[in-house]
Amino acid sequence: MTDNAEAWRLLDANANRAAEGLRTIEDVARLVREDAASALWVKQLRHELSAVLQTVPRHQRLTARSTATDAGTALTTLAEATREDWGSVVSAAAERVTQSLRGLEEFFKVVSPAANQALKQLRYTAYDVLARVELRLQVQPVLPRSQLYLLIDCVRPLEEFTSYIARLAEAGVDLFQLRDKSADGARLVAYGRAATATLQETEARLVVNDRVDVALACGAAGVHVGQDDLSIQDARSVAGGSLWIGVSTHDVAQAQAAESAGADYIGCGPTFSSNTKEFDLFPGTDFLRQASEMIEIPLFAIGGIGPGNVEQVVASGCRRIAVSDAIHSAEDPAEAARALKTALLV
Known part of the structure; x- marks a missing residue:
């Protein structure tokens, strides 16, 4: 396990982004669509992500975290400023999750190669689960x-x-x-x-x-x-x-x-x-x-x-x-x- 500060910072940012995206989808499923099945599937993904992250020292992530020196905090696009409906909220969150999981897989290779296989499997599972959930949440909430x-x-x-x-x-x-x-x-x-x-x-x-x-x-x-x-x-x-x-x-x-x-x-x-x-x-x-x-x-x-x-x-x-x-x-x-x-x- 490496002490590479840059790798830990990248891992931490992508871990947060993935967890936040999953929580966003879970909340829409649970509180907006009242879809218990979708909420449960996303919650399970979130817990699986947490289990993988627990295989590496949390203090390394926290030590590397620094939003004050993050050059991207002020960068934004017009597309990020608005969402047309709850479906677009879920779609954007799902994209953030899958992209972040792909990044995490790469960064785990640097800081903890032994845990990389579990992260890879989680990514594949997330592709299927999030596609299923996104399709379900697009339909009418009746x-x-x-x-x-x-x-x-x-x-x-x-x-x-x-x-x-x-x-x-x-x-x-x-x-x-x-x-x-x-x-x-x-x-x-x-x-x-x-x-x-x-x-x-x-x-x-x-x-x-x-x-x-x-x-x-x-x-x-x-x-x-x-x-x-x-x-x-x-x-x-x-x-x-x-x-x-x-x-x-x-x-x-x-x-x-x-x-x-x-x-x-x-x-x-x-x-x-x-x-x-x-x-x-x-x-x-x-x-x-x-x-x-x-x-x-x-x-x-x-x-x-x-x-x-x-x-x-x-x-x-x-x-x-x-x-x-x-x-x-x-x-x-x-x-x-x-x-x-x-x-x-x-």
Whole structure:
């Protein structure tokens, strides 16, 4: 380990810059976007950086620190003076982090070559984690507050369809998933565009089942994929950061894999038997309880949920549900939606 003062000064400056950038992203994720998963991922990076820095003497960094003689403190650019939105704040911070980690890797070679490999691995991890977080934080911050998710098809005439979802959005439905296996692409896009236009003045949003192309074409907020559909990585490569990506999961391993791959939310089920879909196995409320304890991203219980069993879902620790028949088959769908939403808020 060297006493090279210049190397220690460079290491200290880049360590501070990296830690500050991570803290900035973590705070936006936690306090602005209220995205617990992103905040946790960045916090873990920050702690990993701290662990690497603890392998070298802190007093060497502090002794070399001198902002008074730093020739760059007065240097600034117009781009640094303003940020357009929270997304640009996160993007700038992410760039600072990755650049600083690359510098740290070089400077560790001078002061402590033995610790360089750990820093190199941290840099590679940060590339993936920060890309995932930046994409997640670009999407609309509606998702973390959403609780009631309704699957809907294209069977109703278009005018009736838009009137129907408008009433249900007012009644408390947060998310609508356009899911109709029998509809062609043109019909899905037409109904999707009508839905996004109808929901524009509300806090509710539209998600499209399976079809990333349809979701992008109609301006939906997200796309939902199953275990046998397009992968999260492929969906993200097409959608970039413009869509939420939700994933159906049927056990804890799938739920954890979806979260690790960058899903914005997951569906967990089937919870109970359903009139709309047949299943051989029912993970039930035990799965909800385990997932609620282990998963940070929003999770929605799905499968046969209605007024007679929603309390069991809430008792498992899950306060988000995806339903279909419980609302569509009700005598008064809007009242059914209000009742389910109230049950989730208790």
